[in-house]
Amino acid sequence: MALPRSPLAPGRFPDLPQIAGVRFASAAAGVKYQDRTDVMLAQLDPGTTIAGVFTKSATRSAPVLDCQTKLASTGHVEETGAAILVNSGNSNAFTGHHGQSSVAEITRSVAEIVGIPAERVFTASTGVIGEALPHDRIVSKIADLNDGLDAGKIKDAAEAIMTTDTFAKGAAATVDIDGKTVSIAGIAKGSGMIAPDMATMLVYVFTDARIPQSDLQDLLSKICDRTFNSITVDSDTSTSDSLMLCATGASGVNVTGSSAFATALENVMLDLSHQVVRDGEGATKFVEIQVTGAKSDRDAKVHGLSIANSPLVKTAIAGADPNWGRVVMAIGKSGAAADRDRLSISFGDVLVAEKGWVSPDYKEADGAAEMKKTEIVIKVDLGLAEGAATVWTCDLTHQYISINADYRS
Numbered sequence: 001m002a003l004p005r006s007p008l009a010p011g012r013f014p015d016l017p018q019i020a021g022v023r024f025a026s027a028a029a030g031v032k033y034q035d036r037t038d039v040m041l042a043q044l045d046p047g048t049t050i051a052g053v054f055t056k057s058a059t060r061s062a063p064v065l066d067c068q069t070k071l072a073s074t075g076h077v078e079e080t081g082a083a084i085l086v087n088s089g090n091s092n093a094f095t096g097h098h099g100q101s102s103v104a105e106i107t108r109s110v111a112e113i114v115g116i117p118a119e120r121v122f123t124a125s126t127g128v129i130g131e132a133l134p135h136d137r138i139v140s141k142i143a144d145l146n147d148g149l150d151a152g153k154i155k156d157a158a159e160a161i162m163t164t165d166t167f168a169k170g171a172a173a174t175v176d177i178d179g180k181t182v183s184i185a186g187i188a189k190g191s192g193m194i195a196p197d198m199a200t201m202l203v204y205v206f207t208d209a210r211i212p213q214s215d216l217q218d219l220l221s222k223i224c225d226r227t228f229n230s231i232t233v234d235s236d237t238s239t240s241d242s243l244m245l246c247a248t249g250a251s252g253v254n255v256t257g258s259s260a261f262a263t264a265l266e267n268v269m270l271d272l273s274h275q276v277v278r279d280g281e282g283a284t285k286f287v288e289i290q291v292t293g294a295k296s297d298r299d300a301k302v303h304g305l306s307i308a309n310s311p312l313v314k315t316a317i318a319g320a321d322p323n324w325g326r327v328v329m330a331i332g333k334s335g336a337a338a339d340r341d342r343l344s345i346s347f348g349d350v351l352v353a354e355k356g357w358v359s360p361d362y363k364e365a366d367g368a369a370e371m372k373k374t375e376i377v378i379k380v381d382l383g384l385a386e387g388a389a390t391v392w393t394c395d396l397t398h399q400y401i402s403i404n405a406d407y408r409s
Contacts, residue, residue, distance in 0.1 A: 008278035021248025032089030055241035062099030171271035190276035210249035282399030294387030306334035314396035322367030342383030
């Protein structure tokens, strides 16, 4: 049964520009559910450079391991085309040699039908862990996928990779460089098991910019830390986290060193990462946590994530309880430097606590009014130095338990 659409969801899927050099197709292969679109294929033209970041989980899936190996050895190969095939419903994780065999069979079939080397076929799987992937169902659809490739079907691709997501996620930007337009379009899936150690569950971003693979990889890794590595829903890191950035070069515009392109790309990735949080399983509130005055940016992020991952903080937010003591607790347990008597906490523009005690001007009704909002900002100033970071999360509700208690049924 489909889950109700998140109350934090955008009004509709955005209009994404077609990216020259990439085409999409989707199909219903019955990987887990019948009559549900669950496989997508993206075909990329020769000349495309590809960068990626992946989960650091020690139990990462067979597709993740395969993609990491291929990008390490063939990431600079641009003379041939490339392809990305993704399935939902089964993560092909913790499946031993069966997982490797499934990846091999899928990549071999895609390579033969699309007409590219197997080393340039990248796969991803998302869904239940520990069950063998019925890859024959996917293989049987590859010819149909190839026949249906179309530059305008990126929304269909976004819908095919959903699991417990309640809405398809997309974001785009265009930027003018030297009088020419460069386009960026991305899709993502993610709702639960979100505490990325690199990116989120699955993210694919495409651009018609021209940029060498090494520069593309450096740019992706830096932006990832400020976007997908700064969100959390439930503190659990997936075995399947994959983020791939593909630059087809079709615009003819070299964006190496372009701050305008970097900013546009970061805006797209930040938008997608926020959509993942807004679709957090059972979420009713979107929460931004701003930490300043830390000894370092790293310390600031440690504090921010400690607050964002605290079940006590998240349930207080769900109940509209301005329980600032739980924020104090989360700061104290984080392991990063803090001084009680220099610390200040605000809910929105309401100063709640300062100098080791509740602010003398604080009124509980003002704090409660902030907590009742669907968009909440928690500000923490450590008062130690100049370190700063921002992270994003959502509240923790009864619905999260219901979704995950019934996930495999």
